[in-house]
Amino acid sequence: MARISFSCLYPVSWHFSVPPISPFARRHLAFLTLFILVFILMLIPVTDLWLRRSGAQKDRQFEKYLARVGDLEATDTQNPSLNYGIVVDCGSSGSRVFVYFWPQHNGNPHDLLDIKQMRDQSSKPVVKKIKPGISVMASTPDKASDYMFPLLSFAAAHVPAEKHKETPLYILCTAGMRVLPEREQMAIIEDLVRNVPLKFGFLFSESHVEVISGKQEGVYAWISINFVLGRFDHIEDDDEAVVAVTVGNLEEFILRKRTVGIIDMGGGSLQIAYEVPSSVTFSSPEKEEAAKAMLAEFNLGCDLQHTEHVYRVYVTTFLGFGGNYARQRYEDMIFNETVTRNRLLAQETGMRPDSPYLDPCLPAELTDTVERSSQALHLRGKGEWDACRQQLEPLLLRSNASQAYMNGVYQSPIDFTNSEFYGFSEFFYCTEDVLRMGGEYNSYKFAKAAQDYCSMTWSALTQRFHSGLFSSHADQHRLKYQCFKSAWMYQVLHDGFRFPYDYPNLRTAQLVYDREVQWTLGAILFKTRFLPLRDIRQESNRPAHVNWFRVSFVYNHYLFFVCILVVLLAIVLYILRLRRIHRRQARLAMLDLWMEEAVPTTPAPGI
Known part of the structure; x- marks a missing residue:
């Protein structure tokens, strides 16, 4: 044993013994040192990649935003790996x-196709519209393919010719075709199925043309907005809003990103669609049947065996609840009430310009005339927004005091503590065109701004309009009915759909990432959801080392932890081995000492 002594200024010494290191132990120590150095060299790039992956969540979100903004660039039709799809929206007008x-699928069965709208060399969306609607072909259904020819020729000119045979074409008809008798609908569809393939080489069959319901249209719109917002992507950040969704039986649930609901108020109708995370129970079979008509459950995944992509969406359309049609219903109501009151009280209120009906839903001092049944009701604006709201209450047609469903239609419960909504069309116009409050919705600020607007005189409003103080999209019609429409929007949202007044997660919008989001995007996403299986099979047939490279790169954080466990296990095994070697050497040393003491020493000759 070597003895080492350390002395300092004080008269104290410390002594410890260092056991001699055997050559065998030195070899093991050299091997361990080399192993640790190799591990560190391997760990540095893996750790760097893992840290960048885990510590740059916000940057990736921003990169996704930039990528979506980059979608506004011209499509590279020279890229042979791109695939194409065509959707024709046959509306009423x-x-x-x-x-x-979309590019080739990435091989992950949990991801949708990355579908984007095609843009021409001028970076403009590849879209073409013709008028009137296809329903005018009801009398001449054999000309339906001729009606479709300009649209399909336009699409054929933008899709590379060598891609036509593998480009799916979907012709989806909405409101205009729904009102036609089924016999006339089928005659138009039969002509398209028979003659379109004779003129164009797209992937098209009988299943690719249909008259979709309002429910389908709402589901496609819901898919579109959530896809563009990235709500079908995997959870990557602990700060992301998530929701627990029950799938199948009530005991099974999955955790995924929170989707957004949509509320769209047009001129004639109102539509709402949102995910229902939890299964709903009903008190009677009749209510359950009524609710099933408004609940759509579908799987967006390419494999129906996987339940991670099962969505349950409530969607319904309220005809006559759009902004313009609601105003007509309101005018009908006040006309009938005024005529009845005049008859009972022998009055002529509203029947002459000098005794107009004071309308709280029109700006102060604004005059208007409502004509019904060859009679005219003269109106004069009163500009009282709160009184207007109360007067609109009967137009919600709520069923009863206990349920208070708008228009008597069942509404699935909304978890207002963990939900998010986007308001489109009239929700955006009412908040932005005049009030300049589009974006994050605050009911208290909106109500105050709407009250102030309604109380202003018509002459003051027109002066502000000519001074350019309102949005460029605002016109005289918007100024005239802004007071009514803002009150109607407010009532529908808070008394109809029962949104809390302090609800913080409603955003009104017209564009998402600077582009208009159409339901046709959701339609092609849903129609092509099984296509990734083809790319996944191709990926699985590649050589094993290619697949391992992909796995090791994508899931590098798993490799990082595996490496740590391997090194820790190696160190533990090495320490145990050294202990065994040390104990064996100690036993051998003790045995040698015992033998030396046990064997007597032979005296030297002659002593």
């Missing part, structure tokens, strides 16, 4: 064709 494209 006209038809529009949309061309989409």
Whole structure:
């Protein structure tokens, strides 16, 4: 044993013994040192990649935003790996064709296709619209393919010719075709199925043309907005809003990103769609049947065996609840009430310009006339927004005091503590065009701004309009009915759909990431959801080392932890081995000492 002594200024010494290191132990120590150095060299790039992956969540979200903004660039049609799809929206007033494209699927069965709207060399969306709607072909259904020819020729000119045979074409008809008798609908569809393939080489069959319901249209719109917002992506950040969703039986649930609901108020109708995370129970079979008509459950995954992508969405349309139609219903109501009151009280209120009906829903001093049944009701604005709201209450047609469903239609419960909504069309126009409050919705600020607007005189409003103080989209019609429409929007939201007045997660919008989001995007996403299986099979047939490289790169954080466990296990095994070697050497030393003491020493000769 070597003895080492350390002395300092004080008269104290410390002594400890260092056991001699055997050559065998030195070899093991050299091997361990080399192993640790190799591990550190391997760990540095893996750790760096893992830290960048885990510590740059916000940066990736911003990169996704930039990527979506980059979608506004021209599509590279020279790229042979791109695929294309076409959707024709056959509406009531006209038809529009949309061309989409997407790269090869990434091979992850939990991801949707990355579908984007195609843009021409000028970076403009590849869209073409014709008028009138296809329903005008009801009398001449054999001309339906001729009606469709300009739209499909336009799409064919933008999709590379060598891609036509593998480009799916979907012709989806909405409100205009729904009102036609089924016999006339089928005659138009039969002509399209028979003659479109004779003129165009797209992937098109009988299942690719249909008259979709309002429920389907609402589901496609819901898919579109959530896809663009990235709500079908995997959870990557602890700060992301998530929701627990029950799938199948009530005991099974999954945790995923919170989707957004949509409320869209047009001129004639109102539509709402949102995810229902929890299964709903009903007190009677009749209520359950009524609710099933408004609940759509579907799987967006490419494999129906996986339940991670099962969504349950409530969607319904309220006809006559749009902004313009609601105003007509309101005018009908006040006209009938005024005529009845005049008859009972022998009055002529509203029947002459000098004794107008004072309308709280029109700006102060504004005059208007409502004509019904060859009679005219003269109106004069009173500009009282709160009184207007109260007067609109009967137009919600709520069923009864206990349920208070708007228009008597069942509404699935909304978890207002963990939900998010986007308001489109009239919700955006009411908040932005005049009040300049589009974006995050605050009911208290909105109500105050609407009250102030309604109380202003018509002459003051027109002066502000000519001074350019309102949005460029605002016109005389908007100024005239802004007071009514803002009150109607407010009532629908808070008394109809029962949103809390302090609800913080409603945003009104017209564009998402600077582009208009159409339901046709959701339609092609849903129609092509099984296509990734083809790319996944191709990926699985690649050589094993290629697949391992992908796995090791994508899941590098798993590799990081595995490496740590391997090194810790190696160190533990090495320490145990050294202990065994040390104990064996100690036993051998003790045995040698015992033998030396046990064997007597032979005296030297001659002593």
